[in-house]
Amino acid sequence: MKRDIFLSELxxxxxxxxxxxxxxELKAVxxxxxxxxxxLTSLEAGWIFLINQEGEYELVAAESLPPALTNPKHQALTQGDCWCVSRFRNGTLTKASNIMECKRLENARLGNWGDTYGLVYHATVPLKAGEEQFGLLNVAVANKEKFEAxxxxxxxxxxxQIGTALKRIHLTMKEQDIKIVEERNRLARDLHDSxxxxxxxxxxTSSAxxxxxxxxxxxxxxxxxxxxSQHAQAEMKGLIWQLRPAGLEEGLACSVKKYGEMLGLEVDLSVEGISRLTTLQEETLWRIAQEAFHNALKHSGEHKVSVVLDYKQNTVVMTISDDGVGFDYAEGTFLPSMGLKGMEERVKCMDGKIIMNSKLGEGTTLKVELPIQQRGKC
Structure with a gap:
């Protein structure tokens, strides 16, 4: 006898x-x-993936999972690929579907990663609001082979409902980001004027x-x-630049070059294409340039840096490089600076990516890519 897991839809x-x-707060919600x-249902386990425009997925919520899926040694839900994520990426998963053979569950079962609590099949549903898609909701019941229509x-x-809530949260956070920028601008004006x-x-007066x-x-x-007083003025000038980049109203490129020169760097700037960025995107690239310049001053041994801003049709790419001493860094590992780590998280929130390359004696290159038409996920 088949069991109806949804007793009261309303x-x-x-x-x-x-x-x-x-x-x-996205993950908490x-x-x-x-x-x-x-x-509210007879569902026994569930998990939610958020998936960005590059197809990178993140497990953001999980409930009542069996030991086989939570085994830290194998990380069944945080590594590897599967049918539902692959179909989401290529755009063929557009409605709730039965997953008859879950690769993650199958690997856990065949590999004896732990008890699966009888979970073999699950249903997967894309999370979306209008044309925007955010990820997947997966739910399962022990020994249930098929979810009815x-x-x-x-x-x-x-x-x-979840997709609509995600869009609301994104809009709320974007509004908060704008308010933060506006408040920083106000503080910068007050500091400058007073x-x-x-x-x-x-x-x-002291000179007189x-x-x-x-x-x-x-x-x-x-x-x-x-x-x-002169030292305090220099410190204040740097603080005002931190709060409100004085050159951003003239454009990102001008701001980046001026800030580097203020620090005593020789900035070789190249701009390709036409800027079509939002205020938050410019702010993000500006903050990353700041951090990169400070790291170059502290660690590279060079006072010359190259900055390339490449505005493509759908993306903007900022590349900052120096010919300094460099350091051993393996791609994919944690970024060495806490400041850059924070920027990496911010870039990912805007569906972008940040890549660092460095070798001893061969300098350092930092590359940031943001989609020009982006839908931040954090």
Missing amino acids: EILKGIAETLNEGT LGECLRKLLQ HELSILESIAY VNQLLYSINV GIRLAKEQPIKEIMADIQRM
């Missing part, structure tokens, strides 16, 4: 909707949504004091005040 949809409306789904239909409704002007006045003072000790005090 109750399930209502419960999922309430859960999705309660938060804005998806995890709670998956737990709620299993509580009405069960798949309900799963599609749930997946659509503190920076005050430091300039101290510098001018040096000329007018009759006694040498007073001249020395005034000279010390002038040196400290």
